[in-house]
Amino acid sequence: MGREVSAQAAVLPRASDSRALPGWPARSDPSSLPHASPEAPGAAPAEVPLRRTGLCALMAATARRHPARVALVDAADKAAWSGRPAMTWTYGAAAEIVARLAGGLRAWRLAPGSRIGLALPGSTEGLVAHLAVEAAGHIPCLLPATWDEDQFAAGIEAAGISAVLTQARLGTARPAERLCRAAVRYFGLRYLAAFGPDVPDGVINLDEMVLDRRGGPVAAETGGGLISFVGGDPHRPVHRPGDALLAAVAVHLIAARVEPGERILTLVAPGDLRGVVTGLGAALVAGASLETLPVFDGAALGAALLRPVPTHLVAPAFLEPALARAALPDTLRTIGFAHRAPARLTGRSLRTAFAGGRAAVVDVVALDEDLVLSGTRGRDDLAFGLAEPERFGLPASLLSLRRDEDGRIACRGQAAKAAPYRRGEAGPDDGTAWRPTRYRPTLFAGTATGLTEA
Template identity: 30%
Template sequence: MLRSSGWRGGTACSIRAKPLCTGFCPRHGGASRQSGEVPVNSTRDFAIWLEAAQPTSLDALFTTAALKHPTRVALVDSPHRCRFADGPPRHLTYAAADRIVEAIARRLRHLGLPRQSVVGIQCPNGVESVLSLLAVLRAGYVPALLPLLWRRSEAAEALGLIGAKVIIAAGRIAGENLCNVALATAVDVFSIRYVCGFGDTVPDGVIPLQELFTADRIDPASPVATEDRTAEIAAVTWETTAQAKIPVARTHAQLLAAGGAVALETQLPQAARILTLLGLSSCAGLACALVPWLLCGGTLLLHQGFAVPAFSEQICEYGCDAVVAPAPIIPELAAEGLLPAPPCGLLAVWYAPERAVSGPRWRDARFRLIDVYAFGEIGLVPVQRKTDAPACFTIGPATGARALAVSEITRTRSGTLAMRGPMVPVRPFVAHGTARLPVEAGDFVDTGYPCRVDGWTGEVMIGGPPAGLINVGGYRFAQRGLQELLGPAGPGVSLAALPDRLLSHRLVGNAPDREAAQTALARHGANALVVSAFRERRRPRAA
């Protein structure tokens, strides 16, 4: 639990947090900037490295792990991959993954784009998403991560805001080819010059990447800058507000701060095996899975959606030191006996943190349950929960029992929760013409979540979601924009958001002709959740 600062009462509280040190500290024996090596022999060593080592980049961490442990398993696809995507499940060592990352990076460099060009990535939670992100960084470009269920309408709006030059898309995903979606998006966005794609067969006009998994030769190397990249942007994700979509850019240092806090609170060992059900298109997905995996040089088990047999197979075959999953399903997994053997860290990610206080208590002391409160793309708070205690955190430095203070929490004058610190982005990605995060005095960023603070305990109680937003399983929609999405579906069409125990909300559509409404919305490029809201609902069986 976060330690209270002794604050009592008042409308605002600002506690000074200790930021990550970016200088070299001889008494702690920091790691070199070039190697990016992390001495994770213990939790204490891990903390010392994060505080004292000179900055590094995500690709430097990956390269170091590939040099030190080339035969260690790095990335593993879900066993049920063939049900939703092209190709068999992949099992890649660090050496194999590094070769594919280099091959993709060289192919991207041969496109002749300026350094720091933006590359959109839309892939399922499989090895392609990780390899693409690392390859874009190695090529010297900026990865912009698109949520999997976005389609042409939202993707074009987002990529047009930041002047993206390239899209990397997966092939088949649940009956739809994302390469076709990317081509349609490129037609709408003037700045996009190339579309690259994975998949057994790609449409005309798409640069193939699938062949790089098995190619005997890769493209020739081209010159690449070798200067320090720590201050460069490591990833762009998307904050949805009631007014607009905001591109949120984080540097390597900011992502390492967020992921390092999660890794320390989870007490991950060296070479940890991390099983994640979260995609990489959000700060929570990156900080809870990708960054801890890079920091400990372990194995990342990727699982798209949720399939019980595949989930159990991954755990049985590889073992598991940590499971990353949406918080509402963790108790379900425990009740069904699907959790790995203890001790194991369970990262329960609250995409709707206002629901944490009403969640069930955790009574199994054999597992470490870490509540990760995700406040959109602004920041997150990892806190290890005490046995038989409710989920909660307190005002003050955003650090649990072991994590570094990488953010600072306050309550604004308007009664909402705000954050600042080494993990929290402040500067806008695009200087002009786009919406920006609401930055308050002192570089605090307002999350929009209404909250109140207990004057005696310092516990923060989130009162609800940000005004005007609906959360559907981690996807945000502006309430006023829901009906606007239905224009292409014709008259008599409506859409409602109903409460849901696991997803927070679910969308339910009503139309005179459901099939026609689905077809019209899909043709317009509406979000897949909106389209699926009009599927035929099953009638209850007769008693």
């Protein structure tokens, strides 16, 4: 199913000295980081993960080699719904922020490998917070920012979360205040921190943590994977180890073929495995930039697409009819349409390419938090791969699929290592045993027309 992703080592660069960070007010020195302004990305060999490398280490490795390459880009309208300025970060600047946040998190009295919740939208703050949790030696837990107080309380307890990072404002909602009320109901939540503006009393200010220069360089940990929730259900956390997360990203990149210095423009939130694999994970493994549009706006999407950089768009599947009618720029390389099982594949356009045949179409389907499958429409179409999963064409050690006697898709391999999280129990297995999913393909004339729950 195309090329196989290779691997290289990754290490964390030194943190810079006494410079302020763009986007945060300077305490004493108004100068910015040397690589804080966006520059044109340069061509270079792809930097992709070793078996047990974390996403934070990939960020650090690219920052050391290509510090001026653009890494993270905010939506232009970010200030309207968050009260924070839209930022563009290079790899060098983003790695500095990750190191400072990680240093602050390490000062908390938490055991290594503690679960830290992330109730943040797909903004630059949320992305660097994810990496900082990894770099501090803990496990990121993806908490949907749209949860209510009861859902936050249930999810925090189910995953055994010791700390939560959030922000004060998200549109008309106030996630930090909502989490303050949820924290009262669970004694195990020891720390609550938020990005401003107007951080509530008693909540740690993450902006102050970013500006704190007292700590030294933070060595990146190997990455403990992540915890996410099946269908956003706070009672169903799933743990995926770090090597399994990177294997899942590799499965996606075999189809998406993102190159170093290119851009991923995503409309899919980073609140589950599908969002991380197609967004932050794919960008860091490929050495590309990631631009997020957490709040969908047609005009904002049109403006973002016009930027003169090779682009890989990731969008929810329901937007396919609209994008099929749109005038798309020549810079578009692929369009990924993200599905979630149960799903129908019959509503897809028969077109295998957009933008006058220059942009290939990649279908991405998530089977709960078990696995994410990606296939290029036409050549490696999911309609054929799901009908005969044994011929899916992936390296067996990475991911193998089959249909069990009851018709359900079963999986094994490095990308399939995941298990429901239960405190006091062993984590995911080694991926060598077959593990059934909840879904079976519906078949017609030798092709899969969708996935239904068994």
